[in-house]
Amino acid sequence: MIELSVLLDRIDALPPLPATSVRLINVIGDPSASVTDIVEVIKYDQALTSEVLRLCNSAYFGLSRQIASLNDAMVCLGTLKLLQLVMSVHANAMLTLPQEGYGLEAGMLWRQSVATALAAADFAKRVRYQNVNLAFTAGLLHDIGKIVLSRHVAEEFTAILAQVNEKKCTFVEAEREVLGFDHTQVGGLVAERWKLPEAIVRCIKYQYEPQRLNPPDALVDVVYLGNCVCLMMGIALGTDGLTYRADDAVAARYKLAEPDLEAVGMSMFSELERIAYFRDETPAAQEASL
C-alpha cells in the first residue's frame, strides 16, 4: 500500500506542464474560444511553431507547396488536424519516457495516448459532441496517472498480476487492491495539481467506468470508447493488456454498433501513422529509443 502523502510528493516533483500547454488546454476547454485564440497561443511558442512547420513540410503530408506560417498550415491541414499535430508534438516530452511498471518502452505511452486522442475525437464527431478538440485533449491526457504510478506498479507487479489472473478483475481494480490507489485516481490528482479543466479531470477519473456517472457525460463516454478501440487495435499495449471492461451500454447510448468501432479503429490507425512520423525524424526521439 502506498501512503497518499508519498504520491502527493511525487506529483509535486513532476515537472510542471509547459506554459503553452496549460494555455492551449484552457483555450480548448473554453467553449467561447475561437480558432484564432488557439493560433494566438501557439504562435508565441517559437520552438513549437517551428516543429509544426517542419512536420507540415515533411514528405508524409505530401503538400504541394511550402508551408511558411501557422495560418498557412491551418489552411492546408484544417484547424482540427493542425491542433492534433500541435498537441501531439507538445505532449511528446511528457509522455515519451518508458513506464516500466506497465511494460511500456520509450515512446509507447505517447503512442497509445495519441491513438486514444484520435479515436476519442472521431467518436466525438460521430456522436455530435460539440467540442472535438477537447475530446482529443482529454484522450491525450487520459493515462497521465501511469507516469506517477508506474514505479509502484513495477514493485508490486507480481501481486497485481496475481489479482488479475485469479480474480479476473480489471488492472485498475488490482492496482487499487494492491497499492491502495489506481492510475485513474492518481491521474485525477495530477490533473487537479496542474489545474486542468474539470471536464478533463472527470475523463481521467472515470475513463474505465463511465457508467458511474449519472447523468452520463458525453466527453467521458467518447474518451472511454476511444480508449477501448485503441486497446483492441493493440496500439503499443503494455502488460495491462486488455484487462479493462467493455460496456455495451455506452456504445448503445449513441446507437454505435460494431462497424462504427471498426471504422474508428481503421481511421485512427492511419492518422496515427501520420502523426507518429515526426518521431522517426526527431533526434530527441531517436535518443529516447536508444
Place this chain on the structure above:
Amino acid sequence: MTVARDIKRSDAPAPAGGRAPTAGGSTITVDIADMKVTDNRSAKLITHSLGSCIGVTIWDPEVRVGGMIHYMLPDATLSPDKAKLKPAMFASTGVPALFRAAFALGAVKKRMIVKVAGGSSLLDDNGTFNIGKRNYVMLRKLLWKNDILIQAEDVGGSISRTLVLDVATGRVVIRNRNGEVEL
C-alpha cells in the same frame, strides 16, 4: 504487401541483456496491418502487441519458407480503398495475400503449417466490442473454405501477445505478461 527476401539488416532493437543475438540471423518485424514472407532460413519473423488483432504464421517445412501477418479487422468491405492500399489490414484480403506471397517463394499449400495467436477481448465483452472474436471467425471461415487446418493456436483472453516464427525450424513462440510459451 511486402516480400522480405534476403534481409541482412536487423529491424529489431538490440536484444536486452542476457538474450544472445541470433548468429548471422536477422529479425524481421511485422508491424500492425502488415505482412512479411521470407525464404531466408536464418530469419525470425516477429510481431508485437497483438490485442484483438490476429497474427498468423505459415511455414513450409520442405522449402523453409515462412510468413506472418498481423491484421486488425475481419472484413475489407469496411473500406475497399484502404484494403487496396494495405491489404494486410484485413483478414479477408490479407490472409489470401499472405499465402500467395509464400506460394511465390515455392511454398505449397498442403505442406503449410499454420499457427494463430491474438484475438483478445476486453472483459465482459457482450457484442459491440468483440472485434477479436470476429477477427478469429473470419480467419476460420477463410481457412476452412480453402481446406487449410490450423495446427496450433493461442487466442482469446485479455492479454497482449508477441508472436515469433523461426524460419529455420518453424518453431513458433508466444510471449505475454505471464511468460513465454511454444505453440
